[in-house]
Amino acid sequence: MALWLYKLGRFAARRAWLVIVAWVAIIGLVGGAAALFMGPMSNNFQIPGTETQQMADKLQAELPAASGGTGSVVFTSTNEEPFTAVQKKDISAALETVTTVPTVKAVIDPFVTTAAQKDGAAQLAEGTKALSAGEAEAAAGKTALDASAKELAAAKAQLDAGQAQLDAQKAQLAGAPEAALAPLEAAQAQLDAQKAQWQAGQDKLDAGMAKYDAGQATLAAKKAELTAGQRTADATAGLLFVSENNKAAIGQIQFSESMNAVTPANRQLVQDKLNTLESSGVTVSYSKEIVEDVSALFGASEIIGVAVAVVVLLIMLGTFWAAGLPLVMALVGVGVGVGGTMALTTLIEMSSISPMLALMLGLAVGIDYSLFIVNRHRQQIRTGMDMRESIAKATGTSGNAVTFAGLTVVIALAALSVTGLPFLAVLGLAAAATVAISVLIALTLTPALLSLIGRKIISKKGWAKNDAATAKHNATLEGLTDSEKATADETADIARSARGWGGLVTKHPVISLAAAVIALVIIAIPATGLRLALPDGGSEPVDSSAFQAYSITGKNFGEGMNGPIIVVGSLPAGLDKSSATELNLDVADQLRAVKNVKAAVPVTLSENLRTAVFQVIPTEGPASESTVQVIHDLRAQGATIATDLDVTIGLTGQTAANVDVSEKLGAALPPYLAIVVGLSLILLILVFRSILVPLLATAGFLLSLVAAFGGVVAVYQWGWLGGIFGVENPAAVLSFLPIILIGVLFGLAMDYQVFIASGMREAYAHGQDAKQAVRTGFKHAAPVVTAAAIIMISVFSGFIFSHLTMVRPLGFALAFGVLIDAFVVRMTIVPATMHLLGKSAWWLPKWLDKILPDVDVEGAKLTQLTVPDDASSLQAETQFEQESESAR
Incomplete structure (x- = not known):
């Protein structure tokens, strides 16, 4: 090489x-x-095969109208007073103009929606009152009908008795002259007239009963309708679009495509349409989905x-x-x-x-x-x-x-x-x-x-x-043989290597090693509380529109409004619209029974009545521990819903997806770490032809890693020094930060390990004592490694205040990790430990030494070449090959 x-x-x-x-x-x-x-x-951090992705695909196929992206807009009065009628009108008019923006499918006007909710409540009250009056009237009618029926029954009994008596008389006078039968015929005629009168009364009663039954059916339908309406109202009671104090309102923008596909230009156009409300004394804040622009890198x-x-x-x-x-x-x-x-x-x-x-x-x-x-x-x-x-x-x-x-x-x-x-x-x-x-x-x-x-x-x-230095050096060595000059140079180099940080660490290796390890262990303590999540509006800069929208929503509507959970239900076949609606309300009741669920609302139903969508509002924000538990509890509740109602549910939406992604990433962390650690051991054994140096390098990497995790948790999750790093709302750590940090920090740690340890190995290979080789190699490598580490820390630190919020903790983690690894691990722990190990640091089993290729990563053999510029490259290469062969 x-x-x-x-x-x-x-x-x-x-x-x-x-x-x-x-x-x-x-x-x-x-x-x-x-x-x-x-x-x-x-x-978009979706993972194929997860429930959230499966449900999203199901919605795309069966309810495409419900699969588009949604962003929220929060309106507040600039003077923090309740909205005036003019302001409400202006907000509604501005929202209407947003529908002209390409890919905007619809808007939800908070005032129209709230008015509809109030109208619905009023209609429910009127309907309930009318139902009560109808039921009272029906009850009175039923009483009258029952009395008529009783009277008709008594009259029927009398008529039957009279007919029986008349029939008996006719039987006694059978064969009598017609004159004797005349009175009986007259009595029969009178009885038939009474029967006809009774029949008319019975027909009237039957008509009344039929009318009563029809009225009862109507009342039952009305009652069912009102019951469904009341259940729907109860389900939506926790879902407000205008705050109770009338000082904040939430509008929603529904897009025909996913939020990831909405162009920055269209996002900006939405904002331009609504920013005109400033002249009406209305402050507009946009959710992270609308203002997020990932098109700029620098x-x-x-x-x-x-x-x-x-x-x-x-x-x-x-x-x-x-x-x-x-x-x-x-x-x-x-x-x-x-x-x-x-x-x-x-x-x-x-x-x-x-x-x-x-x-x-x-x-x-x-x-x-x-x-x-x-x-x-x-x-x-x-x-x-x-x-x-x-x-x-x-x-x-x-x-x-x-x-x-x-x-x-x-x-x-x-x-x-x-x-x-x-x-x-x-x-x-x-x-x-x-x-x-x-x-x-x-x-x-x-x-x-x-x-x-x-x-x-x-x-x-x-x-x-x-x-000047060369002349002074030559004058000092004047008169000495080449061998004596080499010895003098080496002596001077050894003396210089005993000074500085490397000399201090190797003079007190036990104290240096113990102090460094204890310091890193203390720094790593916060890592035990590491929680993972994807960023939401609460992690945005405090002066950003997204943070303002997030905080205003949480303050006026509850934190859960910032992270609704979408539940997709698969209904059984053969239902009519009424049955499907009632079943959806039953499902919503069970969803609402889950702990820390504030509201569970049936949102829409597919045309074939087989797929339903519910919106669940948790009590707390999307990245909170309780909301994560709500996700798990809802999925557990799915088994009960399937058993009781024959409805299968699945969760989707950004909140559920964030939980799934975070858990998948957490599960992938241990095997990935094992791969990286195993890889480091193999590569470093190959490079340094040693067992203990790779083990030391890997142990140092793990120390750097957990200490970097500790720093990230302390700043971004616990909020320590949050004012310095712009962490106004501490929350869970970016879910894919740990796995990226492992990969990047491993590579960079091995960079410094190579540049530090290769100089030590080169000095040792050239005949220096193992302990002295540590000092010599450190002295030669430390300046450039120090500069390189400072440069890398500077570049990474620039990203701590990036305009992309999710990059910030990553920039901090990398800068802090490099700081720890370069200056504490590679330039303190490594030289101190290798000085203590001495010659044993370079031990390698003979059988392994024979099978490992010599990669000569430090280029020690190449440094022996001394070929002038006008000599042929072939001569240089031949010399190198001969020296390599003799070395073998």
């Missing part, structure tokens, strides 16, 4: 313009592709972070040429990596965090990787090494370490694909690709530009100071 990189660096130095033109062409192609094919980004805070990195480079390197080169390399890497990522957004659904993470890492590692090579080159040319030979050797030595360090970052990020979370896989691959490009740029474009810059890489003042 060292020889191949040596040849690559030499080629880039000799063919500088060819390399530069090639990269310019690549930038042009990537930039053109990004401009032509860049699509919208999203913050903000002022990110630029400040880069500016700090530039200052560090200037202080360290002392010239604009040297300081500007790593920065240019980082910008080129970011341009190609992020540009390529953006060009794929039309083909791949990509969250806004993906290019942001690529940008963050690309800037940090791009500066660092180029800096390592530039720093090595500057050291070499100060000793008189030929310019191009120095470039080649710097690429073969420091470039070798850069390659391995970059490889660890790439592998750690690419390993996010094994979690089974699509958006996380895209995020990891995008960042890994950007880091890989940064490595390629450091190994090719950096040598090319170093060749063109030449001696300007060191300032005139620096050259003068170097010449």
Whole structure:
């Protein structure tokens, strides 16, 4: 690897313009592709196969009208007084204009809805009153009918008795003369007349009973209607659109497409339509869904972070040429990596965090990787090494370490694909690709530009100071043999290595190690309370519209209105509209019985009466622990609902999706951590040909990790130092932060481990005592690692105040993690422990030593090459191969 990189660096130095033109062409192609094919980004963190995604797909197929996105608008009176009639009218008129915005399907006017609710309540009251009157009238009618029936029954009995008596008389006078029968015939005629009168009365009674039965049926239907209406009113009692004090109102904007598909232009157009209300004395605040714009990557805070990195480079390197080169390399890497990522957004659904993470890492590692090579080159040319030979050797030595360090970052990020979370896989691959490009740029474009810059890489003042020091050094060693000079140089180097931080740590290794470990354990304590969730409006900046909408909603309508839960029910076949409505109300009753549920409202029903949608309002906000429990309790209640009502339910919506994503991410964390830790052990055993050094590096990484978690929990979940970091509303930690932090911090920790430990190994391989090799290697690596860590911390810190809220805790976690890992673990714990271990730190079983390839990551063998610029590359390569063969 060292020889191949040596040849690559030499080629880039000799063919500088060819390399530069090639990269310019690549930038042009990537930039053109990004401009032509860049699509919208999203913050859609759905995971295929989860219940929330299955229910969302079901709604899309069976109730597409209910599958579009929804955003809320909160109206308040500017003078904090109740709304006037004019203000209400103006708000309704402004909402009506919003329907002209493309992709807006409908609006829910809070005042119209509230008026409808009041009208419905009034109609219920009137209907109940009318029903009571009708029931009283029916009861009175029934009493009269019963009395008539009783009278008719008595009359019927008399008629029957009279007929029986008359029939008996006729039987006695059978065969008598007609004159004797005449009175009986007259009596029969009178009785028949009475029967006819009775029949008329009976017919009237039957008609009255029929009318009564019809009236009873009507009253029963009316009663059922009123009962259903009352149940619906009871279900919606906890769902308000205008606050009880009439000082706040919530309107809703319903879109025909998902919120992720709504363009920034249409979001802005909605705001433009409603911002006209300011002239009416109405303040308008928009929910996070409406104001969120993930189209911009860079903000002022990110630029400040880069500016700090530039200052560090200037202080360290002392010239604009040297300081500007790593920065240019980082910008080129970011341009190609992020540009390529953006060009794929039309083909791949990509969250806004993906290019942001690529940008963050690309800037940090791009500066660092180029800096390592530039720093090595500057050291070499100060000793008189030929310019191009120095470039080649710097690429073969420091470039070798850069390659391995970059490889660890790439592998750690690419390993996010094994979690089974699509958006996380895209995020990891995008960042890994950007880091890989940064490595390629450091190994090719950096040598090319170093060749063109030449001696300007060191300032005139620096050259003068170097010449004076060289002359003084030569005068000191004058008259000594080469062997004596080498011994004197080594003695001086050993004396210098005993000074500074490395000397202090190795003089008191036990105290240093104990103090560092105890400090990290204390910092890590808050990590035991880690809770995961996705961001909501409460995590936005306190002066943002989204935060204002969130807080006003919570204050006036309850926190749960900020995070409604959507329940999708599958109803049995064969129901009519009335039965389906009644069944939905039964389901809503059971949903409302769940603890911490404030309201459960049937929202809509499909045309085939098989799919119903309910909106459940929890008591607290979407990221609260109680709402997470409500999600679980609702799903548990589903079994009871299925048994009692033959209705199967499932949950969807952003609140349920956030819980599912957070739990999936939490479940993916242990196996991913195991993969990363296992990978670190294998790679470091290969690199350092040691068992204890990889174990120490991995243990240090785990310490850095838990301490970084502790810092994040303390600031973003507990609110410590919240005023400094802009955390006005502490809440659960970003759900995918831990898994990203593991991948990124692992790679960066291995970067510093390689640059620190490779110098120690090189000194040990060249014959120094193991304990002294720790000091020597630390002295040579510490300055550049310190600068690199400060640069990386500066870049990451710039994202702590990003305009994208979800990036902020990630920027803090990475900056704090690098701070701990670089200065506490790699520059305190590692040298202290390795000094205590001594020679045993480099122990490796003989059988393992035989089968492991020698990757020579520190390029120790390559440093023996001394080939002038006009000598052939073949001579250099032959010398390297011969020395390598003899070493074996």
